[in-house]
Amino acid sequence: DSGVTQTPKHLITATGQRVTLRCSPRSGDLSVYWYQQSLDQGLQFLIQYYNGEERAKGNILERFSAQQFPDLHSELNLSSLELGDSALYFCASSVGITNEKLFFGSGTQLSVL
Amino acid sequence: SQKIEQNSEALNIQEGKTATLTCNYTNYSPAYLQWYRQDPGRGPVFLLLIRENEKEKRKERLKVTFDTTLKQSLFHITASQPADSATYLCALGSGGFKTIFGAGTRLFVKA
Numbered sequence: 400d401s402g403v404t405q406t407p408k409h410l411i412t413a414t415g416q417r418v419t420l421r422c423s424p425r426s427g428d429l430s431v432y433w434y435q436q437s438l439d440q441g442l443q444f445l446i447q448y449y450n451g452e453e454r455a456k457g458n459i460l461e462r463f464s465a466q467q468f469p470d471l472h473s474e475l476n477l478s479s480l481e482l483g484d485s486a487l488y489f490c491a492s493s494v495g496i497t498n499e500k501l502f503f504g505s506g507t508q509l510s511v512l
Numbered sequence: 513s514q515k516i517e518q519n520s521e522a523l524n525i526q527e528g529k530t531a532t533l534t535c536n537y538t539n540y541s542p543a544y545l546q547w548y549r550q551d552p553g554r555g556p557v558f559l560l561l562i563r564e565n566e567k568e569k570r571k572e573r574l575k576v577t578f579d580t581t582l583k584q585s586l587f588h589i590t591a592s593q594p595a596d597s598a599t600y601l602c603a604l605g606s607g608g609f610k611t612i613f614g615a616g617t618r619l620f621v622k623a
Contacts, residue, residue: 401555434613442556442616444610455610487553489556491555498611499561502558503557
């Protein structure tokens with residue numbers, strides 16, 4: 400158990416809909432990262448937050464947004480969903496800001512039908 | 513653009529042998545390189561981190577080398593066991609910027 404909690408584990412929705420994925424980092428970790436993993440793309444970095452502030456942005460679509468709350472949990476919002484958004488979404492956390500030694504949650508499997 | 517290459521073909525080895533996985537990268541000068549293990553349907557698990565000024569690092573049956581001139585890292589699992597069967601991901605990082613992952617190499621260890 401990594402100590403990172405992601406909910407829900409599975410999400411099935413339709414095109415055009417909006418969903419919210421939730422992540423609680425390990426106790427004491429200030430950084431939260433979101434990654435998308437699909438069969439043909441591998442693990443793609445979306446965004447990082449550090450202590451409530453956006454720290455780095457990767458290949459995150461404009462339809463996607465995220466935030467980190469004062470209690471350090473984070474939410475990833477995906478809107479206007481398309482079939483191609485179907486993937487495994489991982490949250491990871493680390494103690495500091497430097498992306499070293501990431502602890503991953505078990506992921507949310509999103510299926511857009 | 514930055515690119516990480518790992519063997520896309522699965523690696524099949526016999527129990528007890530040493531597994532060697534390769535990670536090559538281009539257009540990047542990482543401050544450190546990490547290896548993660550991922551089992552099907554699970555999140556990656558951190559294994560080892562090696563910095564640019566380190567040539568080799570060991571942890572139990574695991575050994576990682578890092579050659580910044582060749583832009584390559586080798587990941588070795590000695591005395592491999594069926595329980596070592598998984599996908600192994602290489603990841604590059606530099607300071608506070610995003611960590612980039614390779615697509616991973618699947619390892620199968622046969623008893």
